[in-house]
Amino acid sequence: MKLLLLTWRWLDERLGFSSTIMPIVRHPVPRSVNWWYVTGSATLMAFILQVVTGVALATNYVPAPSGAYDSLHFITSQAEFGNILRGMHFFGASAMVVLVLIHMTQVFMTGSYKYPRELNWLSGVLLLALTLAMAFTGQLLRWDQNAFWSTVVGAEQAARTPVIGGILTKLMIAGKTMGGATLTRFFAIHVFLIPALIFAVVGLHLYLVIRHGVSEWPRAGRPVHKATYLSEYDEELKHGEPFFPDAAWKDVIVMLLVVVAIIALAVIFGPPHLGKPADPTIVQAYPRPDWYFVWYFAVLALSPPSIENLVILGFPLLVFLGLALIPLLWPTGERSLRSRPWAPAVVTVPVILVVVLSVEGFRAPWSPNFAALGASPLPAAVQNQLDPARQKGAQVFQFRGCRACHAIEGAGGHKGPDLGAVGDRLTPAQLTTRIAAGGGGMPAYAGVLSPAEMQVLVDFLQGLRSPNREPAGTPLAP
């Protein structure tokens, strides 16, 4: 024990831990610091967890197409705790995205981005961008069909950039097509380049927190003025408390919760399922980004084609520019929510948008329902009512792929309207015109259906009616 103490004293005298580091650790923070202040530490904890699990995974992962899938299989099924580690890294990624956004929201709501902490906010916006870049590059490393094709979609979006689009795409896929060089490049970016940038910017971020101190809890009627804030804050710190341990204990509790939650999720749900390995010769794929990007997937599907380039390029630019401008346009003034009623609105509207778009993105009604084509032709209820003549029409409906976009009584695709009661609305002539000429997103089938097929198909559709309804086109009683 005495030896340990002596060793510690020897090190401390040379490291300057007690004389230099501890005062920083014990720096005074305002007494009004509460549980809302833990979001930054929680985010940092998620990042540390990602680095640690990432390094561990990298000891087994082979970042080339010829080995990636097999090494992932090895990690998942054979490596000790490999399953859990993969799960931790996956849920940790989700946690990073969620916590970064919660932290940003909390800082915004307390107006802590104002003078003199504007650079803190700006470095934070950069960290948000880097986090999303990590999430995007990380998905490809899973090297399954989803990841592969999602990256192709990413590369094609880059191609929409004016002037340098082709250059960006070539740099991204690192070759003529997505191949060996793409995965190794994404690996280097995900494991070395972006984490180096994150370390540097987080270092700046934390240095600024120490330098300016953590902001006091906002109070209505106490706006920030550049001339007076610094001395007011100093006054506040005079009755402050030491960060360690008086405030730090809350951070540690939440950091512990973050770790426990991520491990629990990894153990309960396991890592993402290893589907088919990425294979450009398999065209049966349903590319979807990871859940935190699904809302953007919906944006890409729903944007009118005429303004699509504007959306793909302008939207991210607008968001990040907007975020960066916040402390530059409003560096002073009231911080309390009571004096800034628009602040919760500015947060709530995007949250609602993202939630709604995510739900639509998961439903993806615009995607054809390929599975419906192979399934049994029609719901039994409809099938049983058909006489042999109309059954022919039902077969045409199935064979010609109509089911991929049109459901009948809910079974089938949702790109076009449900046709369960189409006989209520469209006469045979209208049906024929619509099928032959297409329109409104529907292709024209005139060249595909023979006149005989068209006849039986229209007969079948015309018979799909609500009970006790007259067919469309029946004149009203005089």
Added chain:
Amino acid sequence: MSEQPAQPQQRGESRSTLSRRRLFTRVAVGGGGLVAIALAVPVVGYLLGPLFDSTPATWADLGPVDSFREGETREAELSDPSSLPWAGETARTAVWVRRATGNDFTAFQVNCTHLGCPVNWLPGAQLFLCPCHGGVYNGDGTVAGGPPPRSLFTYKTRIRDGRLQALASGLQTV
């Protein structure tokens, strides 16, 4: 004793001290700049390598001409011989080959022209359907509906010794 660089001349300091210091400052800063450039040139050049890739496109085999039936569209595999040794499955790509009549072949790139997802051919409907954002193409590759801005990209084809070949020219985008 504190030393301040680049000060207006102080009592006791000669002009030569001042200009020495200025020289040292410039050497240090300029030298630092040179270090950065010396590192940057090979490293950045390396990272930008894909832009200078001048390997010519090569003709790849799609199979015997007789394996494609007239009036049908089917999947074929395109092998890129210039792909890296560790490319694994990515050395090959899928291609949709349509044989109209006789030797009229079209080889379609499977990527939807909207944002690149692989399109599926539905022989019953005679349509290519994209699983991502609702794009639909006719059998000849023209857009039938949805967000795609143009018809499907094609590869140049030729027939050599009774075999169909396509020019593996890389990912084409709008």
